[in-house]
Amino acid sequence: MAFEYAPAPESRSVVDIAPSYGLFIDGEFREASDGKVFKTVSPSTEEVLSEVAQASAEDVDAAVKAARKAFEKWSALPGSERAKYLFRIARIIQERSRELAVLETLDNGKPIKETRDADLPLVAAHFFYYAGWADKLGHAGFGANPKPLGVAGQVIPWNFPLLMLAWKIAPALAAGNTVVLKPAETTPLSALFFADICRQAGLPKGVVNILTGDGTAGAALVAHDGIDKVAFTGSTAVGKAIARTVAGTDKRLSLELGGKGANIVFDDAPIDQAVEGIVNGIFFNQGQVCCAGSRLLVQESIQDELLDALKRRMSTLRVGDPLDKNTDVGAINSAEQLARITALADSGEAEGAERWAPACELPDAGYWFAPTIFTNVTQAHRIAREEIFGPVLSVLSFRTPAEAVAKANNSQYGLSAGIWTEKGSRMLAVADKLRAGVIWANTFNKFDPTSPFGGYKESGFGREGGRHGLEAYLDV
Amino acid sequence: MPTVPANGNEAAERLASMAAVTASDGALRRFLHGLPGVDPVGLEARAAALGTRSIKTTAKAYAIDLAISMIDLTTLEGADTPGKVRALSAKALNPDPTDRETPRTAAVCVYPDMVATAAEAVRGSDVKVASVATAFPAGRAALPVKLADTADAVAAGAHEIDMVIDRGAFLAGRYLSVFEEIKAVKEACRRPDGSAARLKVIFETGELSTYDNIRRASWLGMLAGADFIKTSTGKVAVNATPANTLLMLEAVRDFRDATGVQVGVKPAGGIRTTKDAMKFLVLVNETVGEEWLTNEWFRFGASSLLNDLLMQRQKLSTGRYSGPDYVTVD
Structure with a gap:
């Protein structure tokens, strides 16, 4: 470059x-x-x-x-x-x-x-x-x-x-x-x-x-x-x-x-900002965030376009020395956690989901996992249900708002969710139906001491x- | 699809494939309003996040030289004289008299009546003459006047024309009229020998006011044949910002994906320091990549920026700060 x-x-x-x-x-x-x-x-x-x-x-x-x-x-x-x-x-x-x-x-x-x-x-x-x-x-x-x-x-x-x-x-x-x-x-x-x-x-x-x-x-x-x-x-x-x-x-x-947050992207979403929100939702802190947006629910009509944009953006992520001020993605916290992430990611592949990660050189020493996405994921896959707690995104699609809500709520967890749409009425209607403690609209992983945080269900x-x-x- | 530059002949064919969306005012409106919306908070957050990149040592040296080579060194004052324009041109040709290795600026940018003077001053070099036209900066004149203004600058030797769009028509929703006007100006950029001056289309983003408008204007300008899309005249309160430039970079990226036509971006006004310039180069690097990291496809419309870049350049080579007396004041 x-x-x-x-x-x-x-x-x-x-x-x-x-x-x-x-x-x-x-x-x-x-x-x-x-x-x-x-x-x-x-x-x-x-x-x-x-x-x-x-x-x-x-x-x-x-x-x-x-x-x-x-x-x-x-x-x-x-x-x-x-x-x-x-x-x-x-x-x-x-x-x-x-x-x-x-x-x-x-x-x-x-x-x-x-x-x-x-x-x-x-x-x-x-x-x-x-x-x-x-x-x-x-x-x-x-x-x-x-x-x-x-x-x-x-x-x-x-x-x-x-x-x-x-x-x-x-x-x-x-x-x-x-x-x-x-x-x-x-x-x-x-x-x-x-x-x-x-x-x-x-x-x-x-x-x-x-x-x-x-x-x-x-x-x-x-x-x-x-x-x-x-x-x-x-x-x-x-x-x-x-x-x-x-x-x-x-x-x-x-x-x-734990959590298995759904990040829901509707076809009228602000695409460039949604891509940023998806990246921030799952790769912030190497995805080791209980409220991570680890499930991407994308409306099928814009799936290809969105995934192309997401992959292009992921290719610019800088993985490496956490002390370098230009590093975007650092190390996994422990060998034990790395093993857990690796095992779940492997299960995704074994169960038939399609794995993709940008080309990136990982350091030899330390615990590292490249930012990864899985496409063709279904609700039946382990990577769609279990918390991975790592930089691994599972991509699922939906056709209608009702299906998006049903899939988002179909989880043992209920900590966070994200909604991406330019239509305010849809944003409010969907937020009302999601069973999650924190719901972000056109943003993700924003925290503030004045705002209560906590979960539903498990x-x-x-x-x-x-x-x-x-x-x-x-x-x- | 292979990429072609916006100023080439192939680009016209590619744009013809988009003719359906510009066939009527209604079609154009539906297309522009069908573009994805922009979330202002998210856009500004992304621009600010890229602004925290730390550019040091070798990367800084590279970025400073690149930024110098991308400057359209500009004087657009009522008080401009041939003397002032010649001094500016000399600066463009030889930015740092103490170091002849310093890159030249991309262009000098002047009013149409100063084009002949500037062209004479930079003759024989690769420094271009850019001229604002079309009743810059307000654009409040009849179309024939704007076209005459453009043709006059081209005839006097301008390599590049910086036109302003009719913001009044845009804000009133008369998109097709803005489109037709840009097309007409593009036509007026042609020289008798068949070549053409490159056309930069200024949106005056500070007057368009919303990011949705800036995205729509970007596509409108590119569909009409802009070679560059440019933020501002430098004459209003809000000029180039990292966020509006990021948005326009996304637009040229998406436009190339859709049509294969590559269009340049020029932020102008308010970029005064090396630190600012680096932030814009980071935006280019991480949004559209190295294909735009040349003065063919990215420019800074600026005047005082150059001296700050030169002082930082001297600091890198000598290890100490000099001061304003060690760069030329023109």
Whole structure:
């Protein structure tokens, strides 16, 4: 190509990663009680970034006790005082956003363009937004003086590590709860940096506790008697296990689980923008997004034209070094996830769908999967029903709006959907019939702290974001 | 279908195959209104996203030289004199007196009465003379006047004509009248020897106002035989923007897919810095690709842009910033 972009890597020197990290309990970093540690690697190079503590059941107990102790004073503070801490945290996040963006890209594998322009601005926005609610809880529609729940046990996924932390911690703290949060095993670092930000902001000890570890630490946390609330974002299988664990207790539960979002393109859609929306819907964050538009439902009369345009656009996607500012698609988060994506994509081929990916050179080290689409997919194919959680799009067609709605709703999930049409009446009519928690019209994957987010059916229950997000952390 | 340039003889045959859509005002309206709509939020978001590309080192050097070679170096003032036009032409021929390796600009762009002066000044070089015509910039004159204006510029030696469309007729929905006028001007671009000046059609996108209108105007202009479609005159509040240029690039891409005829794009007005120019080149690169990355098919209508490109070029070769006294003021 004549106009080759020279490498434009973001500097790693803005972030200082320590060789090892402890658990953040009661305002201090400490080793795991049994001294166990595990390594976290950079998915794009497989380089070991750091060694972090593996929390034991004893550590979980200590963290919950610290949170319980802190709860009394924290919940008794006037909302305006809690707000000051949250505003301070938000400002520190903004000040340190470049550092945190590079860190997140290193630990997660997503492009710096995304951490810089999407993750970090949204993280700060969530803290600012819920800081604003802290002294206005009486006006949120949950009674004159709603009370917090107590200690929240929160378990978050690896796809948006810091953003999911913000979604969980900001409303919990604003409402007067204290938290014990477990980041995902493969992406613990940004949560540990957040622990440092809590100290920098002077947050009282024990209000935020961070426990790193694998699934056993998460299981111990949600089963602990001392917590009043469980909030989980992750896979539907784990969500179901958690629901079984808390059944019969008085713990509140909110779950944000998988999805198989339908992106519906009608024949009168703004085609160029629809193509952008499809690309953004499935290749943003390598498709590792619970609300990804992983099913493209396209009206048969424009299918060929749209697919040609989509393939042409996909050929311009730049896959590679996540730290390069011009990279559009980065690395898959882990070898395990890569294996899952590979297996499901292979099943698509085996079941007779047609596979296509643009020519792109993938790096030798690290975990990579080329942006891929499957055409000739039917509702009976596994790739049309199961969440792939990777850069793989299944293309199905429809003939009428009624068929589009029926196919879109024919899923065990109901998290997100997209509608592309220039006709406002059709947009509203179709949105009304879709059973999905979030419906985007002529756009996709747009997030805002003021907007509630959550699912129908096996995509979970409870809402995060907006005024609705407060309900999950108030005794109402 | 093989690609042919809009200014060649084959293009006329290809366009004849589209004659059905321009057969009547009704047919043309149905065709233009049948084009896919444009979602403004999505279009602007895409243009802004491409604006975040980081163009460094070798890529920057390439882009700066390419941008210089794509400039239609422009003076369109009531105060233009032969002296001013000669100075501008000298600048086009030799943009940086301290570095003769610097590429020349694509063209100088002047009013019709200055064409002879400019043609004399650039004679023997590959720098073209472009002339605005058709009662630029408002276009408010009778058709015979516009055609005479065009023919006069061509006769004086203009290689390229930048015409304005009748925005009033377009906004009133008289698409066929706009179409016929462009066709007539294209005819007036012919020289006695059978060759023709290339025709750039200016839409004045700031006055068309909506992106849907810009897409329709783009197809209308291309169907009528435009060699280039151009955003603006530089004389209104909103001129070239990344979003309207992206939209026009999509239009020339789709038009080539449909007809096999390749048409150029010229954003004009408001592009002043190297950074701006790079963003436009990224739009070209990632929307229509390298076939448009030459001054045959992409131009910048600009004046102050050149000196900023030259300063950035000097910075790349010397490693330090010079300043406005190290480039010529013309």
